[in-house]
Amino acid sequence: MRYFVAVAEELHFGRAAQRLGIAQPPLSRAISRLERRLGAVLLERTSRAVTLTEAGAVLLREGRAALYAVEAAERRTRRAATGHHGVVLATKAGASGELLAKLLDAYAAEPGAVGVDVLLCGIGEQERLLRDGRADVALLHLPFDATAGLDTEELHTEGQVLLLPAGHPLAGRPHVRMAEVADLPGLPLPRWPGPDGTYPDGPGPQARDTAQLYQLIALGRACVIMPESGGVHLRGDLATVPVLDAPPVTTVIAWPPHSRSKAVADLVRTATGL
Amino acid sequence: MRYFVAVAEELHFGRAAQRLGIAQPPLSRAISRLERRLGAVLLERTSRAVTLTEAGAVLLREGRAALYAVEAAERRTRRAATGHHGVVLATKAGASGELLAKLLDAYAAEPGAVGVDVLLCGIGEQERLLRDGRADVALLHLPFDATAGLDTEELHTEGQVLLLPAGHPLAGRPHVRMAEVADLPGLPLPRWPGPDGTYPDGPGPQARDTAQLYQLIALGRACVIMPESGGVHLRGDLATVPVLDAPPVTTVIAWPPHSRSKAVADLVRTATGL
DNA sequence: CGGGATCGATACCCGTGGGGTATCGATGCG
DNA sequence: CGCATCGATACCCCACGGGTATCGATCCCG
Numbered sequence: 001m002r003y004f005v006a007v008a009e010e011l012h013f014g015r016a017a018q019r020l021g022i023a024q025p026p027l028s029r030a031i032s033r034l035e036r037r038l039g040a041v042l043l044e045r046t047s048r049a050v051t052l053t054e055a056g057a058v059l060l061r062e063g064r065a066a067l068y069a070v071e072a073a074e075r076r077t078r079r080a081a082t083g084h085h086g087v088v089l090a091t092k093a094g095a096s097g098e099l100l101a102k103l104l105d106a107y108a109a110e111p112g113a114v115g116v117d118v119l120l121c122g123i124g125e126q127e128r129l130l131r132d133g134r135a136d137v138a139l140l141h142l143p144f145d146a147t148a149g150l151d152t153e154e155l156h157t158e159g160q161v162l163l164l165p166a167g168h169p170l171a172g173r174p175h176v177r178m179a180e181v182a183d184l185p186g187l188p189l190p191r192w193p194g195p196d197g198t199y200p201d202g203p204g205p206q207a208r209d210t211a212q213l214y215q216l217i218a219l220g221r222a223c224v225i226m227p228e229s230g231g232v233h234l235r236g237d238l239a240t241v242p243v244l245d246a247p248p249v250t251t252v253i254a255w256p257p258h259s260r261s262k263a264v265a266d267l268v269r270t271a272t273g274l
Numbered sequence: 275m276r277y278f279v280a281v282a283e284e285l286h287f288g289r290a291a292q293r294l295g296i297a298q299p300p301l302s303r304a305i306s307r308l309e310r311r312l313g314a315v316l317l318e319r320t321s322r323a324v325t326l327t328e329a330g331a332v333l334l335r336e337g338r339a340a341l342y343a344v345e346a347a348e349r350r351t352r353r354a355a356t357g358h359h360g361v362v363l364a365t366k367a368g369a370s371g372e373l374l375a376k377l378l379d380a381y382a383a384e385p386g387a388v389g390v391d392v393l394l395c396g397i398g399e400q401e402r403l404l405r406d407g408r409a410d411v412a413l414l415h416l417p418f419d420a421t422a423g424l425d426t427e428e429l430h431t432e433g434q435v436l437l438l439p440a441g442h443p444l445a446g447r448p449h450v451r452m453a454e455v456a457d458l459p460g461l462p463l464p465r466w467p468g469p470d471g472t473y474p475d476g477p478g479p480q481a482r483d484t485a486q487l488y489q490l491i492a493l494g495r496a497c498v499i500m501p502e503s504g505g506v507h508l509r510g511d512l513a514t515v516p517v518l519d520a521p522p523v524t525t526v527i528a529w530p531p532h533s534r535s536k537a538v539a540d541l542v543r544t545a546t547g548l
Numbered sequence: 549c550g551g552g553a554t555c556g557a558t559a560c561c562c563g564t565g566g567g568g569t570a571t572c573g574a575t576g577c578g
Numbered sequence: 579c580g581c582a583t584c585g586a587t588a589c590c591c592c593a594c595g596g597g598t599a600t601c602g603a604t605c606c607c608g
Contacts, residue, residue, distance in 0.1 A: 001347070013556060026596050028557060033595095038348060040355030047555055047603045055355035061532055062347035062407075069343040073275070073336035074312060081314030081329040133336075148425060149531030257423030258335055287585060300567050302586060307566095321574045321584050 001063045003030045004042065008060040011050045065131075065149075072133030072256070079133075086115035087263040090135035093120040093209055096251055098229055099156060099274075100139065107270045114263045122208075123192055130256050137264050141227065142250040150254040153272050160246035163230075164223040164239055171239035178225075178245050187223040190216060214238060227251075275337045277304045278316065282334040285324045339405075339423075346407030346530070353407075360389035361537040364409035367394040367483055370525055372503055373430060373548070374413065381544045388537045396482075397466050404530050411538050415501065416524040424528040427546050434520035437504075438497040438513055445513035452499075452519050461497040464490060488512060501525075 006016040007027065017024040035042050042056035052060065091100060100118070107113055119135055127146050129135035139155075140147060162170070162181055170176055170184070188204035190213060199206050205222050207213040210230075216222040218237045227249040234240065253271045255264050280290040281301065291298040309316050316330035326334065365374060374392070381387055393409055401420050403409035413429075414421060436444070436455055444450055444458070462478035464487060473480045479496050481487040484504075490496040492511040501523040502516075527545045529538050 001344070014554090022595095023597060024556075025558080025598085030595080032557085038351050038355065040351055042351075045556065047557095048605065050556085053355075054357075055351050058354040059347055059351040061534065062343070062350050065532055066340065066343035066347045069336070069340035070275070073333055073340045076336050077312050077314055077316075077329050077333040080332040081312065081327075083328075149423060151422060258339055260335065288583090296566095297568060298585075299569085299587080304566080306586085319585065321586095322576065324585085 001034075001067055003027055004034055005060060005063050005067060007031060007043065007050070008052055008056060011052070013045075013050065068128070068131040072131060075133035085263065086117055087137060087261065087267065088117045088119050088135045089267070090119045090121050090126045090129045090138040092123060092126070092139075092141070095141065095227070095230060096139050099251060102274055103267075103271050106274060107267050110266055110270055112262070112266065116267070124194075126254070130254065133256075136259065136261060137253060137255045137267055140252050140254050142252060143247060144249075147252065147254055149257065151257050151259075152252040152254040153268055155251045155253055155271055155274070157248050157250045158228045159248055160225050160243050161228050161230075161240040162223060162225055162243050163217055164241070165217055165220045166237050166239045168220070168223075168239065170241055173241050175242045175244050178243060181223065181225065181243065184223060186220065189224060190222045275308075275341055277301055278308055279334060279337050279341060281305060281317065281324070282326055282330060285326075287319075287324065342402070342405040346405060349407035359537065360391055361411060361535065361541065362391045362393050362409045363541070364393045364395050364400045364403045364412040366397060366400070366413075366415070369415065369501070369504060370413050373525060376548055377541070377545050380548060381541050384540055384544055386536070386540065390541070398468075400528070404528065407530075410533065410535060411527060411529045411541055414526050414528050416526060417521060418523075421526065421528055423531065425531050425533075426526040426528040427542055428524055428526050429545055429548070430525045431522050432502045432525075433522055434499050434517050435502050435504075435514040436497060436499055436517050437491055438515070439491055439494045440511050440513045442494070442497075442513065444515060447515050449516045449518050452517060455497065455499065455517065458497060460494065463498060464496045 003016070003020060006020050007013060010016040010019065013027055013031075014024050017027040020027065031043065038055075038059075040055040040059075041053050042059055044051045044053060104116060104118075107116065119129065121129060124145060126135065126138035126140055127150065130138050130150060140150075140152070162176055164171060164184075164187060168187070170180070190207040191199045191202060191204050193199050193206070193208060205216050207216055207222070213222070213224060214235060217224065218235065225243055225246055228240075228242075253268055255268065259265075277290070277294060280294050281287060284290040284293065287298050287301055287305075291301040294301065305317065312329075312333075314329040314333075315327050316333055318325045318327060363374075378390060378392075381390065393403065395403060398419060400409065400412035400414055401424065404412050404424060414424075414426070436450055438445060438458075438461060442461070444454070464481040465473045465476060465478050467473050467480070467482060479490050481490055481496070487496070487498060488509060491498065492509065499517055499520055502514075527542055529542065533539075
């Protein structure tokens with residue numbers, strides 16, 4: 001399964017074998033064996049290109065989920081064995097700072113509270129972390145993060161603001177609309193790296209975290225639309241303007257569906273009661 | 275993992291080995307190997323008894339989920355490979371009959387509708403069927419069925435009625451309360467088989483399906499509390515009485531969280547629009 | 549149009565890991 | 579105290595997964 005996912009992602013037997021730390025021939029054989037066992041053609045290969053069949057696409061999605069489940073089983077068992085009863089909370093670096101602080105304070109005051117390790121992660125990573133057992137609970141932001149397959153509780157909904165250089169003409173406006181922001185001359189929206197660490201193609205500068213982002217905006221090279229709470233502690237060289245028709249952002253607390261941990265349950269209850 | 279789950283369920287190496295179709299010694303070795311790889315003691319064994327450790331309980335839960343995920347990956351890939359684009363809907367035998375009929379009719383009239391195989395299953399089985407890929411979508415009844423880890427949409431909420439023999443003194447009452455039903459002389463609640471096919475201990479007759487149940491009730495050997503819609507097409511020898519304080523039953527349509535199938539999406543949309 | 553480069557498949561060899569049988573050691577019971 | 583039960587250990591063997599060498603097909607370029 002690991003082998004198939006690697007090939008399906010690379011669409012190249014040689015590179016996939018390298019990534020897996022094995023030679024190419026055993027990889028080829030493993031894939032054909034898998035195809036024979038499933039009675040399904042997973043990959044169309046010519047000597048120049050490898051493409052996924054429909055069945056292959058299904059197995060890529062389902063197989064990834066299965067691999068995550070196995071990883072999660074390993075990790076959670078190891079953690080349970082150490083007797084270390086802390087809980088790992090994942091959240092995007094630089095988001096929901098205030099909410100997170102209130103949550104951690106309130107939970108620490110609960111009877112029976114255990115240690116909470118905060119795991120700051122990149123955009124969209126939380127789902128993966130919950131799924132493969134590296135985190136026990138996470139703060140997500142709808143509609144950006146996927147919550148399929150996770151149990152969630154809504155915590156907070158807020159509007160979004162446009163973040164731009166303090167001196168910009170729009171900075172003095174009481175509010176703006178999405179259409180006005182779409183193509184501000186010289187202020188494109190930045191590009192964020194995807195889960196694989198590469199940046200999508202297109203215009204706009206590349207930013208990896210909020211520090212880089214603030215820098216870019218201060219330099220007048222970008223603007224961004226973000227939740228109100230992300231713009232409360234501003235540098236003097238940045239300004240915010242409410243965006244009237246931006247989709248509202250809902251912060252939710254999410255946890256893997258089979259969680260039987262008292263700590264996670266307490267944390268969720270504390271969060272919803274804030 | 276399969277080996278560990280078998281041992282953890284049987285709590286007996288010999289029986290587990292038999293169930294797995296292998297001899298006992300390799301099973302013992304496989305488990306110790308797993309324990310060494312995870313660095314965790316999973317089972318306390320004396321020569322007379324085997325018990326789960328805390329870490330073992332975690333691995334049992336997570337490992338089951340992982341095994342289901344692998345089975346689901348296999349099944350869904352095989353199905354995708356056949357090019358057979360039908361969808362499998364699981365529902366409890368004898369429940370939600372009218373709703374199901376309306377849903378199937380309405381969906382069949384949709385443009386792009388595909389074949390729907392209805393898979394009638396026992397109580398509480400739907401979750402398992404969705405998880406291991408044998409079904410694509412299911413009708414569940416809250417609060418009885420677990421929905422953790424599934425995506426759901428609510429369809430319908432209804433009260434519950436008491437089902438008893440037509441001649442019974444309570445049959446003429448306009449309504450009853452839970453407390454009155456708890457210990458009706460000579461009319462105990464029946465026992466249902468669990469997921470493993472065995473009946474729980476206790477009083478009350480054993481019933482495997484609604485036909486057996488109706489028979490038992492008509493014979494004056496049992497009564498049961500069920501959703502209103504289960505009592506609409508009654509045999510003449512049965513009567514229903516609303517139970518005022520029974521928890522309301524919500525019928526939901528559920529599907530596995532990563533479903534990318536247009537058919538499932540259409541079915542869900544049709545169901546919510548009924 | 550042909551030679552080289554690229555890439556997946558095939559042929560062949562080898563070592564290890566997982567399976568089998570026989571047996572041991574510990575524990576509970578009559 | 580002897581026997582039955584049950585998991586662990588010892589020992590053997592083969593099949594499966596991995597490695598190297600090479601083939602065959604396709605595309606690129608001169």
